[in-house]
Amino acid sequence: MKAPVCIIGGGPSGLLLSQLLDIEGIDNIVLEKQSREYVLGRIRAGVLEHGFAQLMREARCGERMDREGEIHEGFFIAHDGVMDRVDLHKYSGGSSVVVYGQTELTRDLYEARDRMNGKVIHNAEDVAPHDLKSDRPYVTYRQGGQIFRVDCDYVIGADGFHGVSRKSIPREVLQEFERVYPFGWLGVLSRTKPVSPELIYSRHERGFALCSLRSQTLSRYYIQAPLEDKVEDWSDDAFWTELRNRLPTDVANKLISGPSIEKSIAPLRSFVAEPMRHGRLFLAGDAAHIVPPTGARGLNSAASDIYYLYHAMVDHYKKGNDTGLDAYSQRALARVWKAQRFSWWMTTLLHRFPTNLPYEDRLQQTELQYLFSSEKALGSLAENYVGLPF
Numbered sequence: 001m002k003a004p005v006c007i008i009g010g011g012p013s014g015l016l017l018s019q020l021l022d023i024e025g026i027d028n029i030v031l032e033k034q035s036r037e038y039v040l041g042r043i044r045a046g047v048l049e050h051g052f053a054q055l056m057r058e059a060r061c062g063e064r065m066d067r068e069g070e071i072h073e074g075f076f077i078a079h080d081g082v083m084d085r086v087d088l089h090k091y092s093g094g095s096s097v098v099v100y101g102q103t104e105l106t107r108d109l110y111e112a113r114d115r116m117n118g119k120v121i122h123n124a125e126d127v128a129p130h131d132l133k134s135d136r137p138y139v140t141y142r143q144g145g146q147i148f149r150v151d152c153d154y155v156i157g158a159d160g161f162h163g164v165s166r167k168s169i170p171r172e173v174l175q176e177f178e179r180v181y182p183f184g185w186l187g188v189l190s191r192t193k194p195v196s197p198e199l200i201y202s203r204h205e206r207g208f209a210l211c212s213l214r215s216q217t218l219s220r221y222y223i224q225a226p227l228e229d230k231v232e233d234w235s236d237d238a239f240w241t242e243l244r245n246r247l248p249t250d251v252a253n254k255l256i257s258g259p260s261i262e263k264s265i266a267p268l269r270s271f272v273a274e275p276m277r278h279g280r281l282f283l284a285g286d287a288a289h290i291v292p293p294t295g296a297r298g299l300n301s302a303a304s305d306i307y308y309l310y311h312a313m314v315d316h317y318k319k320g321n322d323t324g325l326d327a328y329s330q331r332a333l334a335r336v337w338k339a340q341r342f343s344w345w346m347t348t349l350l351h352r353f354p355t356n357l358p359y360e361d362r363l364q365q366t367e368l369q370y371l372f373s374s375e376k377a378l379g380s381l382a383e384n385y386v387g388l389p390f
């Protein structure tokens with residue numbers, strides 16, 4: 001098989017790039033190790049930056065998002081017995097975010113690929129990139145007991161944190177930066193009316209909590225949980241009780257609980273791999289970087305990678321201009337690190353760190369008091385939350 005671009009990974013990063021390239025007539029193939037059902041079974045991100053939403057529209061995948069997604073112009077931070085609102089619209093100069101689940105976004109991307117007869121190979125096992133430093137790289141994979149080979153010009157590693165692409169970069173070339181947090185997030189999805197029309201991030205002495213949503217009938221809640229906890233340690237009742245304990249009384253009293261339709265614990269880490277290019281291999285999305293979800297930057301950090309790669313590939317194939325490809329790693333990392341900073345700041349601000357000194361707890365409280373006393377501080381939070389420019 002031949003394709004100018006071979007994309008490893010059929011998650012949102014890989015599918016969005018595949019769709020954008022196809023629209024520009026740049027042939028590509030996506031190799032995904034799981035089934036489509038498995039990929040669509042994941043419950044992950046819920047908040048889309050302005051830029052991501054724009055890219056989805058440019059990829060002709062934005063109709064359902066615009067119809068069913070919710071525009072949010074602010075969110076709340078509950079702390080020290082008060083609920084302060086961050087007016088994103090006011091402090092970002094008129095921007096907002098779209099609340100629309102990653103699962104639905106990925107479904108829209110798959111359906112768009114189907115409409116264009118895009119080549120997405122599922123259940124591709126033992127995917128392996130080869131000859132990345134040559135001008136004739138190729139990727140092999142196994143399916144149904146047969147080995148297949150894709151000869152290409154470029155390989156895109158969009159295979160997430162546990163994928164094969166980043167590991168294909170020699171140890172002596174790759175630099176990894178990581179911070180693992182001493183807690184995780186226990187998340188529940190429930191078919192209940194959300195407790196609040198806007199998200200509520202709660203800093204509480206018992207630990208962090210977040211009230212989010214997917215629609216007016218589908219709620220998404222999280223509580224900070226010890227790393228050693230297992231999801232089976234948490235009954236639904238125990239979850240709802242602890243969530244209520246971490247919310248302001250008036251919010252807790254109107255919380256509608258119900259059976260969890262999904263419940264999972266995710267560890268929190270900050271991670272960046274540099275460089276994001278090695279020869280003909282380009283890393284994008286979680287394959288290159290991970291953030292704690294507190295700042296809702298995870299999926300959104302992938303958006304700028306895809307935007308830069310898409311334009312670089314178009315310039316290469318249509319104008320013979322490789323400036324974008326050559327600048328990709330440096331350009332992508334510049335924005336990735338800003339998302340890292342914001343995610344680290346939100347996480348440090350709102351979580352209960354078991355090793356925190358009383359002094360550090362006071363600093364958290366002071367940071368929040370300063371935030372809500374300063375329009376400039378709110379402006380900084382807002383511009384990061386709606387998404388810095390690509």
Ligand code: FAS
Binds near residue numbers: 297299
């Ligand atoms: P993905 O991991 O989504 O996709 C990579 C794809 O590559 C997968 O389908 C995988 O099966 C495939 N793959 C892996 N290895 C392969 C191989 N060797 N060969 C072929 N295919 C391979 N972000 C937020 O903004 N908010 C959140 O609340 C949030 N919650 C999250 C919860 C969890 C449990 C996780 C893991 C992540 C969460 N994220 C969140 C971040 C998440 O949304 C990612 O940023 C997003 O999935 C990134 O998309 P991709 O880069 O496409 O990577």
Ligand code: PHB
Binds near residue numbers: 046212213220
């Ligand atoms: C979610 O709805 O899953 C969500 C929203 C905001 C975050 C993290 C997760 O910061």
